[in-house]
Amino acid sequence: MNTFSHRLSEIYDLLLQAYGPQKWWPAESPFEVMVGAVLTQNTNWQGVEKAIANLKGSNLLKPDKLQALSTEELAGLIKPAGYFNLKARRLQNLIEFLTETYAGDLETMDQVETGQLRKELLKINGVGPETADSILLYALQRPVFVVDTYTYRVMNRHGLIGEEVSYDELQGLFTQHLPLDKTLFNQYHALLVRVGKLHCQPKPRCQGCPLEPLLP
DNA sequence: GACCAGGCACATC
DNA sequence: GATGTGCATGGT
Numbered sequence: 001m002n003t004f005s006h007r008l009s010e011i012y013d014l015l016l017q018a019y020g021p022q023k024w025w026p027a028e029s030p031f032e033v034m035v036g037a038v039l040t041q042n043t044n045w046q047g048v049e050k051a052i053a054n055l056k057g058s059n060l061l062k063p064d065k066l067q068a069l070s071t072e073e074l075a076g077l078i079k080p081a082g083y084f085n086l087k088a089r090r091l092q093n094l095i096e097f098l099t100e101t102y103a104g105d106l107e108t109m110d111q112v113e114t115g116q117l118r119k120e121l122l123k124i125n126g127v128g129p130e131t132a133d134s135i136l137l138y139a140l141q142r143p144v145f146v147v148d149t150y151t152y153r154v155m156n157r158h159g160l161i162g163e164e165v166s167y168d169e170l171q172g173l174f175t176q177h178l179p180l181d182k183t184l185f186n187q188y189h190a191l192l193v194r195v196g197k198l199h200c201q202p203k204p205r206c207q208g209c210p211l212e213p214l215l216p
Numbered sequence: 217g218a219c220c221a222g223g224c225a226c227a228t229c
Numbered sequence: 230g231a232t233g234t235g236c237a238t239g240g241t
């Protein structure tokens with residue numbers, strides 16, 4: 001095992017020891033994960049929960065129900081998630097894709113090979129790499145590592161990556177140095193978000209961080 | 217009141 | 230290709 005793999009394992013072990021298994025993605029269905037993946041873009045999760053609750057409360061958290069709404073109606077329901085006009089359109093784009101390509105059926109979509117499906121998702125306006133990978137990992141249980149701001153920040157603060165690393169490069173570092181295990185990827189990303197929220201904000205709060213012993 | 221949140225697309229150079 | 234900007238509510 002090379003040094004980088006060792007350090008990734010070391011980080012994972014410390015985080016798992018500190019926080020225990022994370023139960024991600026907090027959703028009742030794969031479709032809810034897909035909706036949440038769009039709603040959480042650059043937004044606090046608490047707002048997403050309220051938006052999801054609004055949709056559930058009106059029994060609208062299904063592809064056909066959401067599709068029947070106007071952009072304005074949808075925007076009103078997801079307001080607490082922020083960027084509501086933008087995200088309403090993005091959700092409609094996602095649902096349009098699902099309906100037109102897979103007849104609104106997630107199980108049909110789930111027949112498609114991971115790399116191919118990732119390309120298809122990335123063509124949707126409003127679905128970028130993190131959203132696509134979140135859907136692949138957390139809705140469809142594919143072994144795809146999800147990169148986000150916390151992933152980048154934690155790795156950067158600990159000197160494992162430089163400033164200029166791209167999404168695909170950072171994702172590649174994880175997938176090439178860890179076993180291709182969907183459960184591991186699920187936990188690892190969730191743990192990075194957890195430690196990031198608590199300790200790795202733009203202004204660091206390194207005291208008490210489980211990764212403090214590893215700081216450069 | 218400033219700062220930040222589980223990004224992404226688009227304009228402009 | 231790379232850099233800058235709009236999108237928006239709600240919690241700390």
